[in-house]
Amino acid sequence: MEAPRHDTRGIVDPSELLTRVRFRRHEPAEPLRRYVEWYWLIDWDLPEPYASHIVPHPSVNLTFQWDEAEGPPYAEVTGVALGLYTRKLTGRGRVCGVKFRPGGFRPYTPGTPTSRWTGRALPAEEVFPTATADAARTIVTPTDDHTRVTALDTFLLALPHTPDPQADLAMALVRNIRTDRTVRRVGDLAETHGLSIRALQRLFSTHVGVSPKWCILRYRIHEALNHAGTHTDIDWATLATDLGYADQAHLVRDFTATVGVPPGAYAQGTEGRQRNQK
Template sequence: MTGSEDPRTGDPRGILYPARLPTFHRLPAPPELEGLIRWFWIPRWQVAPGRTSRQELLPFPASNLVVQLEAVTLSGPSSRASFRDLRGTGWAVGALLRPAAAVQLHPDLGALRDAEVPFNAPDLHSAVVQAMMPDGGASSRAHAASVFSRWVAGRLASPDEAGRLANAMEEAIAADRQITRVEQVAAQLSTSARGIQRLARSHVGLPPLAIIRRYRLQEAAQRLRADPAVRIADVAAELGYADQAHLSRDFRTVLGLTPRDYRQDGGRDGSQDGDRDGP
């Protein structure tokens, strides 16, 4: 199943320039793991010798466990936009971790912020590499996600009470674009703002306000990309910003460019050859 066919993987946020992606698929986690894995993401690329394909992202405020041919790595939450330069031929199989899973894989997610570290999981690496090596096609991707799922089910516990609350915090922020303050999240979850702050730092590795702003910025970028006619001031109002200047300031701080510049740059996307499903 491809991401474009399943509502659980159809979220368009996070990819700044979709038309520049290599072959890219998202596959849903099995229902029994939805409290641990948001989805699996699988890019595959073939870049001409001597050339580089730069993939620019505004990552979800979360950690990722990633298997590539060379190794397994754990990437912590990002505080800013990021990029990855692709060269040659390759693939990756990543799991976007829910807060209840991330906290089980690293003792201090705050220390993992903006970092990618080796993760010792030789059995996971061997199983995913064997699944992907035949051709990287649909059957290989499905097999890789399946063996990854089995590893997660055998390694990680079901979310405990704190994990369930952390997942609910993330879901509330992701789903409700009217949330702009920590106190709103606390009210929805019937807890205190201080409790939300502790939960965000322990299970995500970012302050809760940074999580809120990341989702709102992702939504702003998606709106500007999808609707060339929409006014930037209207996007700012829709997402709870006091005015266009505040949105522009956040854009410039995190992405390094203004909303206007992003819209103009995004309009010059160039598609690559090969099949590509919605990210």
């Protein structure tokens, strides 16, 4: 399995976020890596509120959170968010998150299609009875990363799960979409892997929570977002072609609908903020 990546794909204006919070990724214990992509830890202590924005991956997340001014620690399951995910950060707080691989949450909830969680955030105790307030406190209150990561390992290793070859297939297919920019059509993906389009759609609905077409489009936006945040003098027409769009207008439309601003405006705003931080 892949080790945690160090890119910031999906984070809107990552340089701005990283000036506000401490963000780290850690590998889970080896037996968990089949289904868990990484742990992500965030701590903040802010003089004024800040809203972070994420273009989510097709992953389910289990988070243990503590907003110190709001109340005691708690745990939450967040399904794949279909639009921009916004989290308002205030005062002092921290999150210890578990990012499951796309398709990797299903073995922990074998009786429930992953699409049930799509677009939802709910108390984790409704999904995992052991995700109590006491469990959240054990995980999120230690000050050092090692203790938090060990507590996450302990919690997850105790969860029952059912190995599922279909989950393994779903994880492999989503990884194929993410890493191979030539994957542009659902029909071609299905044919390459010996599946009908309908069977592929059912597999993704049950194990990933979103359609294969949604995954293809979402990873295109991740690439465009990353490009807009790290390059200047972008040839948007060429980028649109490289990402598999019919034309630049389709890229602009999808980017604007997902991120909230056109890609050119986003790139200019990011470049300006980066200059001001130097």
